[in-house]
Amino acid sequence: xxxxxxxxxxxxxxxxxxxxxxxxxxxxxxxxxxxxxxxxxxxxxxxxxxxxxxxxxxxxxxxxxxxxxxxxxxxxxxxxxxxxxxxxxxxxxxxxxxxxxxxxxxxxxxxxxxxxxxxxxxxxxxxxxxxxxxxxxxxxxxxxxxxxxxxxxxxxxxxxxxxxxxxxxxxxxxxxxxxxxxxxxxxxxxxxxxxxxxxxxxxxxxxxxxxxxxxxxxxxxxxxxxxxxxxxxxxxxxxxxxxxxxxxxxxxxxxxxxxxxxxxxxxxxxxxxxxxxxxxxxxxxxxxxxxxxxxxxxxxxxxxxxxxxxxxxxxxxxxxxxxxxxxxxxxxxxxxxxxxxxxxxxxxxxxxxxxxxxxxxxxxxxxxxxxxxxxxxxxxxxxxxxxxxxxxxxxxxxxxxxxxxxxxxxxxxxxxxxxxxxxxxxxxxx
Ligand SMILES: CSC[C@H]1O[C@@H](n2cnc3c(O)ncnc32)[C@H](O)[C@@H]1O
Ligand SMILES: [Zn+2]
Numbered sequence: 001x002x003x004x005x006x007x008x009x010x011x012x013x014x015x016x017x018x019x020x021x022x023x024x025x026x027x028x029x030x031x032x033x034x035x036x037x038x039x040x041x042x043x044x045x046x047x048x049x050x051x052x053x054x055x056x057x058x059x060x061x062x063x064x065x066x067x068x069x070x071x072x073x074x075x076x077x078x079x080x081x082x083x084x085x086x087x088x089x090x091x092x093x094x095x096x097x098x099x100x101x102x103x104x105x106x107x108x109x110x111x112x113x114x115x116x117x118x119x120x121x122x123x124x125x126x127x128x129x130x131x132x133x134x135x136x137x138x139x140x141x142x143x144x145x146x147x148x149x150x151x152x153x154x155x156x157x158x159x160x161x162x163x164x165x166x167x168x169x170x171x172x173x174x175x176x177x178x179x180x181x182x183x184x185x186x187x188x189x190x191x192x193x194x195x196x197x198x199x200x201x202x203x204x205x206x207x208x209x210x211x212x213x214x215x216x217x218x219x220x221x222x223x224x225x226x227x228x229x230x231x232x233x234x235x236x237x238x239x240x241x242x243x244x245x246x247x248x249x250x251x252x253x254x255x256x257x258x259x260x261x262x263x264x265x266x267x268x269x270x271x272x273x274x275x276x277x278x279x280x281x282x283x284x285x286x287x288x289x290x291x292x293x294x295x296x297x298x299x300x301x302x303x304x305x306x307x308x309x310x311x312x313x314x315x316x317x318x319x320x321x322x323x324x325x326x327x328x329x330x331x332x333x334x335x336x337x338x339x340x341x342x343x344x345x346x347x348x349x350x351x352x353x354x355x356x357x358x359x360x361x362x363x364x365x366x367x368x369x370x371x372x373x374x375x376x377x378x379x380x381x382x383x384x385x386x387x388x389x390x391x392x393x394x395x396x397x398x399x400x401x402x403x404x405x406x407x408x409x410x411x412x413x414x415x416x417x418x419x420x421x422x423x424x425x426x427x428x429x430x
Pocket of ligand 1: 064079083087088091121122123143144145146184211214273299300303
């Protein structure tokens with residue numbers, strides 16, 4: 001057996017307690033063999049975790065990873081204008097090679113900040129999948145479908161591509177890649193297409209992921225035209241099942257929260273994107289109280305503007321308190337759970353907890369820093385004080401992706417250089 005030991009650190013357990021322990025990993029199986037203070041087995045490789053906290057790898061449950069290329073390209077606009085005036089015209093010019101390098105850039109950023117799994121909605125998915133395979137993370141990938149402004153033939157081709165990609169890449173990268181059918185939203189895919197698309201996906205046990213209830217500009221027309229709330233419409237279309245998960249859920253009323261809880265549909269909260277686009281404040285404490293599975297996502301780097309899940313935890317806690325008008329709402333333990341087990345549950349990927357027999361997906365956070373001193377409460381530090389740059393080692397599926405802050409699976413400098421060239425060329429074309 002080929003083993004890895006993460007030695008000498010403190011370990012965050014699923015019950016949010018922290019104990020002095022080593023973690024022993026079976027690298028062949030990608031699972032945790034043991035967690036304990038006096039493990040006597042020798043290991044083939046050891047990662048030093050002295051003065052560090054070993055946490056589950058963070059799970060970014062909603063992202064458009066290749067949008068790193070559009071970071072800083074268009075800021076300070078609301079969602080609709082931002083998409084229509086800036087983002088969609090630029091995306092129309094992206095080549096498969098652009099998406100590959102944009103994805104690699106995002107994956108370097110994720111590995112460096114302790115993220116080991118993510119869900120992604122974009123296009124040129126084969127390029128995203130190849131980047132994930134090389135980088136060593138886990139992902140649930142899908143081709144995002146927009147039928148708005150397309151004729152029947154083009155709309156059907158987009159839907160077919162989404163289903164084909166979901167079939168072809170499920171189980172790729174030694175099983176680290178899973179897939180979903182991804183209609184962009186309830187307003188950008190026409191009803192007839194949506195109904196057929198969702199039924200076809202579910203008939204093959206393919207989960208569905210979409211944006212929903214993000215802005216009032218999106219909710220109000222549905223209410224006006226249909227006389228029902230968006231998630232009641234989604235339920236009619238068959239898009240509220242326990243396998244499905246939606247991004248945002250900012251403007252949900254109490255009846256919609258009950259629908260989500262009853263159905264077991266996951267909600268991915270994206271606080272930074274919601275603040276930057278002034279979309280609104282999701283009622284996260286209400287969702288948690290109702291028993292909804294809540295994960296955490298960055299959304300794309302053009303509306304965030306980074307892929308650092310530590311930032312996202314802090315933003316979720318701060319915004320959750322404001323939304324509830326209650327400083328005790330969305331507490332540190334809640335956001336750490338959302339960024340780990342909550343996200344992993346929502347997107348149904350392994351990971352999110354450090355337990356024997358579970359996936360060996362973890363991040364080792366270096367606590368030896370002024371902003372993490374004194375170590376009064378390490379869960380508090382993860383939520384409120386730590387930064388992505390505090391991550392020292394990242395492990396996914398038992399493989400070391402970053403050791404002592406050096407990314408091992410991708411060439412960080414080369415990726416940054418290629419991304420710079422891709423954007424220079426994109427700017428000439430757009
Ligand atoms: C068709 S692929 C996915 C599509 O979604 C766009 N996008 C990025 N951020 C958001 C957001 O917050 N709400 C809705 N859509 C978003 C992205 O640019 C791609 O075009
Ligand atoms: Zn999004």
